[in-house]
Amino acid sequence: xxxxxxxxxxxxxxxxxxxxxxxxxxxxxxxxxxxxxxxxxxxxxxxxxxxxxxxxxxxxxxxxxxxxxxxxxxxxxxxxxxxxxxxxxxxxxxxxxxxxxxxxxxxxxxxxxxxxxxxxxxxxxxxxxxxxxxxxxxxxxxxxxxxxxxxxxxxxxxxxxxxxxxxxxxxxxxxxxxxxxxxxxxxxxxxxxxxxxxxxxxxxxxxxxxxxxxxxxxxxxxxxxxxxxxxxxxxxxxxxxxxxxxxxxxxxxxxxxxxxxxxxxxxxxxxxxxxxxxxxxxxxxxxxxxxxxxxxxxxxxxxxxxxxxxxxxxxxxxxxxxxxxxxxxxxxxxxxxxxxxxxxxxxxxxxxxxxxxxx
Numbered sequence: 001x002x003x004x005x006x007x008x009x010x011x012x013x014x015x016x017x018x019x020x021x022x023x024x025x026x027x028x029x030x031x032x033x034x035x036x037x038x039x040x041x042x043x044x045x046x047x048x049x050x051x052x053x054x055x056x057x058x059x060x061x062x063x064x065x066x067x068x069x070x071x072x073x074x075x076x077x078x079x080x081x082x083x084x085x086x087x088x089x090x091x092x093x094x095x096x097x098x099x100x101x102x103x104x105x106x107x108x109x110x111x112x113x114x115x116x117x118x119x120x121x122x123x124x125x126x127x128x129x130x131x132x133x134x135x136x137x138x139x140x141x142x143x144x145x146x147x148x149x150x151x152x153x154x155x156x157x158x159x160x161x162x163x164x165x166x167x168x169x170x171x172x173x174x175x176x177x178x179x180x181x182x183x184x185x186x187x188x189x190x191x192x193x194x195x196x197x198x199x200x201x202x203x204x205x206x207x208x209x210x211x212x213x214x215x216x217x218x219x220x221x222x223x224x225x226x227x228x229x230x231x232x233x234x235x236x237x238x239x240x241x242x243x244x245x246x247x248x249x250x251x252x253x254x255x256x257x258x259x260x261x262x263x264x265x266x267x268x269x270x271x272x273x274x275x276x277x278x279x280x281x282x283x284x285x286x287x288x289x290x291x292x293x294x295x296x297x298x299x300x301x302x303x304x305x306x307x308x309x310x311x312x313x314x315x316x317x318x319x320x321x322x323x324x325x326x327x328x329x330x331x332x333x334x335x336x337x338x339x340x341x342x343x344x345x346x347x348x349x350x351x352x353x354x355x356x357x358x359x
Contacts, residue, residue, distance in 0.1 A: 001027045005062060006036030007052060013038070019045040020155040022130055022170045024121045029055045032062030033078060037087070039065040045148065046155075047073040048131055048169040049082070050118055058084035070095055072143035074169035076116050094144040096168045112168065114138035124359040126156030130171045132358045135237040135307065139168035140356060163354055164240070173237060173356045176230060180351040182343030184224035184273045184320075188280040190217040193329065198280025206345040207246045210260065211253040211337025212329040219337050220280055221323040224273050225353045230315040238356035239305040239313060241321065243340045244349045245296060250336035254294040257336070258326035262290035262303055264312040265320040273318050284322065286312035292323070301340075313355060321353070 001007060007026035023034035030036075033052035047070075049060035059079030061068075063086060070092040075082040083090075083102040090106040096116055101108035117134035124130045133139050141163045143149060149166035153159050160166045162175035187208035191199030193216040202208070209219040223243075230236075241262060254260065263284035270276050289309025292301045305313070313319050323340075330336060341349040 003029045005030045005032050005038070007033045007054065009035045011035070011037045011040040011042060013040060015041045017043040017045075018047060020047075020153070020170050022048045022121065022128075022155060023060070024048075024051050024131065027053045031056045031084065032058045034060045035062070037061065037063045037066055037068050040068070041066055042068040044068065044070045044073055046071075046143070046152070046168075046170055048118075048171065049073070049075045050077045050131060052078045054079065057081060063087040063090055071148060072166060072168050074116055074139055076118060094142065094168065096139050096142070110144070112138050112142050116169065119358075124156060124171070125158070128155060130155050131169075132171055133167060133169070133173050133237065134358075135310070137173075137237065140173055140238055141165035141167065143168040163356060173358060175354055175356050178225040178227055178353045178355070179347070180223040180225055180343035180353075181273070182350070184275060185222065185342035185344060186275050187219050187221045188275070188277065189213065189219055190280065190328070193217055196281055196328075198277035201275050201277055201279075203275050204344070206342060207339045208342045209337045209339055210323045211249075211257060211325060212335065213337070214333060214335045216329040216331055216333060218324070218328040221340065221342075222269070222275055222279055223321045223323075223343065223351050225319045225321070226317070227314050227319045227353070227355065228317050230313070230355060230357065232315050234315065234357035235359075236310040236313055236355055236357045239290075239310050240354040241290060241292070241303040241305065241351070242300050242354070243292070243323075243351045244300050246339040246341050248338055250334050251330070253325055253330075253336050253338060256327075256330040260292040260294075260301075260303075260323060260325055261288050262292065262305065262309065263287050263322040263324065264289045264305070264309050265322070266312045266314040267318040267320070269320055269322060273320070279322070319353070
């Protein structure tokens with residue numbers, strides 16, 4: 001605590017470059033609970049501000065003169081006004097700021113305002129205390145992807161990026177990526193319209209189908225992932241499922257068959273990883289444990305697992321994923337399905353499961 005500006009740090013006519021720092025619990029009876037910048041040309045990258053207070057202005061940061069540049073940093077829970085700016089030029093890029101871009105002369109690009117779900121200040125590995133990003137954090141993968149983060153590390157020494165982009169703030173959530181196992185991938189076809197029972201299976205193609213055929217029989221896909229390398233003590237905070245489109249046959253079932261859902265089995269839908277016809281209807285460990293968005297990005301569909309889905313990821317062996325549309329058929333007597341690449345395809349097209357975990 002201080003009675004002057006900058007409860008945690010005061011920069012005066014200087015040119016510091018700050019990265020991978022956490023400002024927590026600092027307070028001042030003046031301006032800038034976490035930091036006060038006075039006439040400084042300041043570079044900030046991957047900083048976390050939370051729980052700082054100022055009696056006057058700028059719970060996290062107060063800028064007076066100078067040229068502050070903020071990248072991939074997090075400002076949350078520091079009072080009504082996170083950043084007070086009277087500097088002629090403040091730039092904030094790829095950052096999370098409660099309340100959004102500061103008023104005044106600030107230039108903001110790609111600002112996130114949703115909850116980062118910060119954990120307590122504690123030892124999460126490394127030599128200093130950090131604040132972990134929890135389940136549903138809006139800061140995960142949102143800090144950009146490029147030279148500024150590709151050769152960096154977080155405050156604990158964890159390499160960035162871990163996932164599909166760098167995380168915002170001083171903490172990077174660890175990630176493991178798993179490719180589906182082609183020998184156990186494939187698709188199942190319903191025995192007859194509306195039976196809800198599998199009648200045949202295909203485990204050899206480099207693709208699998210989801211939707212229905214010309215006899216109004218439903219297709220369901222089945223993929224296997226060896227998730228055993230995950231640490232037993234890991235707390236999974238996010239799981240992303242990616243699958244690449246090969247072709248659409250007939251009408252795109254995203255427009256006629258409802259939601260493309262994910263069921264998870266831990267470890268298998270049947271008695272083993274090999275596909276059998278009854279896997280079509282076999283009970284899931286977590287039914288409807290995620291869904292896939294219809295929008296494509298670079299040819300890929302992306303799905304997120306729910307909390308129940310994350311709990312069903314197997315840290316001791318195989319995790320199986322079954323894909324199905326919420327409506328079995330649109331009853332048009334025409335084949336309408338997605339053909340998606342399986343683990344038997346070329347390596348750059350194989351389905352992936354990204355598991356994000358702490359500590």
